[in-house]
Amino acid sequence: MRYWFPYPLLSLALLILWLLINQSLSPGQIVLGTMLGIAFAWAMVNLQPDKTRLKNYGRIAVLAWHVTVDVVRSNIAVMGVILRAGKRPVNSGFVAIDISLRDENALALLACILTATPGTAWLEFDRQTGVLLIHVLDVENGPAWSELIRSRYEAPLKEIFE
Amino acid sequence: MSHLTDLPTWAAIPVCVLLLLGSAITLIGSMGLIRLKTFYGRLHAPTLGASAGTILICIASMITFAVLQNRWILHEILIIVFVILTTPVTLMLLGQSALYRDRIEGRNDVPRKTTGEPPDTSGMDI
Numbered sequence: 001m002r003y004w005f006p007y008p009l010l011s012l013a014l015l016i017l018w019l020l021i022n023q024s025l026s027p028g029q030i031v032l033g034t035m036l037g038i039a040f041a042w043a044m045v046n047l048q049p050d051k052t053r054l055k056n057y058g059r060i061a062v063l064a065w066h067v068t069v070d071v072v073r074s075n076i077a078v079m080g081v082i083l084r085a086g087k088r089p090v091n092s093g094f095v096a097i098d099i100s101l102r103d104e105n106a107l108a109l110l111a112c113i114l115t116a117t118p119g120t121a122w123l124e125f126d127r128q129t130g131v132l133l134i135h136v137l138d139v140e141n142g143p144a145w146s147e148l149i150r151s152r153y154e155a156p157l158k159e160i161f162e
Numbered sequence: 163m164s165h166l167t168d169l170p171t172w173a174a175i176p177v178c179v180l181l182l183l184g185s186a187i188t189l190i191g192s193m194g195l196i197r198l199k200t201f202y203g204r205l206h207a208p209t210l211g212a213s214a215g216t217i218l219i220c221i222a223s224m225i226t227f228a229v230l231q232n233r234w235i236l237h238e239i240l241i242i243v244f245v246i247l248t249t250p251v252t253l254m255l256l257g258q259s260a261l262y263r264d265r266i267e268g269r270n271d272v273p274r275k276t277t278g279e280p281p282d283t284s285g286m287d288i
Contacts (some may be wrong), residue, residue, distance in 0.1 A: 020236050037222040044224040075187065075214040078206060090201050094273050115250035116211040118191075121202065122250065133273060135257070137198075137206045 012038035078118040093139040097146040106161040173229040184218030
């Protein structure tokens, strides 16, 4: 089974993508999408990505909700900073965070979350020391920021991926 | 434009609100490029347009064409997903190259690399 379907989730995602692009649920498109999904999963085997198993699907929903709330909140916060930038100097700075996340897919997801949230930008991750450097637009207190990211994003990602 | 007049009022109002909100947020994000003074600060501004701006405008588009054609339109979800998945690549590339340049130039306001070799500047024409 694993041999024929090396990446079942990827195949399923590709099938949904195909159906969305074609805007149809006709049997022909479903068959074509399934075939494409399986074929691309085989192509993926040759790229040899790190295999990760998703655990704890409940945590995924909680994390997605937290991210949505944070994106909305930080959008409003960053708009405020930009509109007030003329009167008040922007207090931005770098924050270095020790994170113990090593799984590549989890790190990629963390990068997506931090970038999709305006106000934080992922700059550098040092694989040897595990230090992640981010730039924060409105940094009030550095330690609180690293604590926030560690508890709000890193801990659930660790539970999901590792 | 002609078919847009077929849009009923109950749909036109939320579509207008979403469109105006989305484009206003994108505009503020673009203004941020001028108003924020450092390179790293400017990295943050376009993400406004990439996250909230894209999502709101895409939802407005979904509502419009779903009402006009009387069926579910889900193309725009793909736009949202792909924009959110691909912006980090560009932003990280820009951020890392700025960090690399600033470290070589020896700016003091940039954090040093914690361990490892300092970047090799010999043979580099900068």
